[in-house]
Amino acid sequence: MLFSEKALACSFxxxxxxxxxxxxxxxxxxxxxxxxxxxxxxxxxxxxxxxLYKVIKEEIDTFAL
Numbered sequence: 001m002l003f004s005e006k007a008l009a010c011s012f013x014x015x016x017x018x019x020x021x022x023x024x025x026x027x028x029x030x031x032x033x034x035x036x037x038x039x040x041x042x043x044x045x046x047x048x049x050x051x052l053y054k055v056i057k058e059e060i061d062t063f064a065l
Contacts, residue, residue, distance in 0.1 A: 004030045018047055025056055029063045037064060 004027045011019035021044040028037050037060055044053055 002030070017043070018049070018052065021047070022052075022056060025060065029060065034064050 004023070008020075008023040008027045011023035014020075021040060024040045025037060025044070028034060028040060041053075041057065041060065044056055047053075
């Protein structure tokens with residue numbers, strides 16, 4: 001099992017939407033599911049945590065080639 005898969009599973013167990021959102025985005029980046037990143041980023045935007053949103057957006061811009 002890849003680390004990103006394990007992190008995703010753990011985030012769902014925690015039932016914390018911030019962890020789930022970040023894990024879904026990072027898993028999407030690593031597993032070539034880049035088409036779903038916008039929807040997953042919207043979920044993170046709903047949390048209204050601008051610093052976290054900016055960091056994850058930078059990750060997407062850097063790694064989603």
